[in-house]
Amino acid sequence: MSSYKHLIVAALSIGAISVSSPAALQCAPVPDSITLNQNGKLFSPFTFNHAKHIQSIKECADCHHHTTGTLVLDPNCARCHQNSSPTAVVSCKGCHSATPFSPETLAAKRADKQRYHLDKMGLKGAMHQNCIGCHNKVGNGPTGCQDCHPRTKEGAAFYSTNRKGAKPAHAEEE
Amino acid sequence: MKRRNFLKACLIGGTTIALGKTNKGYASGSFEGYPEAMGVLVDTTRCIGCRSCEAACNKEQKLPEPDTSFDDPAVFEHDRRPTSKAYTVVNRYQKEQPSGPVYRKVQCNHCNEPACLTSCFVNAYTKTQEGAVIYNSKVCVGCRNCMIACPFNAPGYDYDSATNPIVKKCILCYDTRLKYGKPPACVEICPQEALTFGHRADLIKLAHERIRATPERYVDHVYGEKEVGGTSWLYLAPVGFDKLGFDTTLSNDPIISNVKDFLGMVPMVLSIWPALFSGIHLLCKNQEHGEHGHETESNQEDTKP
Numbered sequence: 001m002s003s004y005k006h007l008i009v010a011a012l013s014i015g016a017i018s019v020s021s022p023a024a025l026q027c028a029p030v031p032d033s034i035t036l037n038q039n040g041k042l043f044s045p046f047t048f049n050h051a052k053h054i055q056s057i058k059e060c061a062d063c064h065h066h067t068t069g070t071l072v073l074d075p076n077c078a079r080c081h082q083n084s085s086p087t088a089v090v091s092c093k094g095c096h097s098a099t100p101f102s103p104e105t106l107a108a109k110r111a112d113k114q115r116y117h118l119d120k121m122g123l124k125g126a127m128h129q130n131c132i133g134c135h136n137k138v139g140n141g142p143t144g145c146q147d148c149h150p151r152t153k154e155g156a157a158f159y160s161t162n163r164k165g166a167k168p169a170h171a172e173e174e
Numbered sequence: 175m176k177r178r179n180f181l182k183a184c185l186i187g188g189t190t191i192a193l194g195k196t197n198k199g200y201a202s203g204s205f206e207g208y209p210e211a212m213g214v215l216v217d218t219t220r221c222i223g224c225r226s227c228e229a230a231c232n233k234e235q236k237l238p239e240p241d242t243s244f245d246d247p248a249v250f251e252h253d254r255r256p257t258s259k260a261y262t263v264v265n266r267y268q269k270e271q272p273s274g275p276v277y278r279k280v281q282c283n284h285c286n287e288p289a290c291l292t293s294c295f296v297n298a299y300t301k302t303q304e305g306a307v308i309y310n311s312k313v314c315v316g317c318r319n320c321m322i323a324c325p326f327n328a329p330g331y332d333y334d335s336a337t338n339p340i341v342k343k344c345i346l347c348y349d350t351r352l353k354y355g356k357p358p359a360c361v362e363i364c365p366q367e368a369l370t371f372g373h374r375a376d377l378i379k380l381a382h383e384r385i386r387a388t389p390e391r392y393v394d395h396v397y398g399e400k401e402v403g404g405t406s407w408l409y410l411a412p413v414g415f416d417k418l419g420f421d422t423t424l425s426n427d428p429i430i431s432n433v434k435d436f437l438g439m440v441p442m443v444l445s446i447w448p449a450l451f452s453g454i455h456l457l458c459k460n461q462e463h464g465e466h467g468h469e470t471e472s473n474q475e476d477t478k479p
Binding site for chain 2: 076100101102103106109110118119121122124125126128129132145158159160161162163
């Protein structure tokens, strides 16, 4: 995908929603689509339609917090980030760790006594909560696991999918 | 010495020792848990009931195939408890509420002062400094005292095995993960990060911080912070914990506090009773000799213990 195309999308978004500081969007290339769950083994990767979400949501900060130039809406975040400037990296993985509970991450967290955002979610949790949470709220969009990414063969074995319809053990006791 | 005086002295002496023990030896505060113990914070407001944790546990612990697939919602029709084939289960509560159902993951809570450990007379249980309560099947005699002692109904018994029936429960993935600082399998797979792994002390702070930041989301209580002396698994909930099948009648004292006064008597019994009863026995013998000097040999033998 060429950066030229990104600029067009950015320009279109700016035109559609009149963002307070368009410079931010012009600096960062905005991808049309993002392939998620690339390294997942149990669920197949899927293509997140970023362009479609830009058009339907119209508020970058709904997903990207305070990093895209729009004002912070969450009053809890606004206490500190009212006047925060956009950061260089706006992708989810730029802030949210893919391994939030690894020994290294936990050790780094313990060592940094000054850190305020102790409860920052991992990448997987942040994305699922963002997606499923919003889809539930709006009442539109997939919320089931396989609505977004169908299981692989390995996933089907992992979840013992072939045993569907079998009687749960407790059903006999009743 | 007259018999009456001897008995009186014994009684007074025994009572003094017993009272002394109760007031002094066992009055110290309860164990707060190992300082570096790890734990898991379960945020029930985040759980969507996908049961991935159950599947991950099944594979990690090499448990038998489930009765029904891990995406079968039929299991939510009934309350389940952990068994020897499933160390963790997810139950559904508040089904009729407009805010939607609440899911609760159940497993061993890894108490700071585990009742299973206290109740086990062959020391099959160990509380590791990493926070896990692990189990040694080699010494277990299958008495199932731990199952009765556990306030959370966690240990399950392998009733199907005739040759080597053992107690089974969540061990926080101690052997394969926790020992190496890694999170348990259920935590790693959770898509919603409903499970947060970390140092228990940090998780308590985190839990209270979540309540403070979004008070409308939670009831102001962290289940497991103080219950039965504290557990390594901690819970946050959007409604009263009693509505989610939690036992809210548990005391903040560890289960061992209920029995330690009694157990403290055991050494006393072992040290004093032999002397006491030997004395009584000898007294009786002497008395018999004094009053009935011509007792036969056989009668004397009858009085021996």
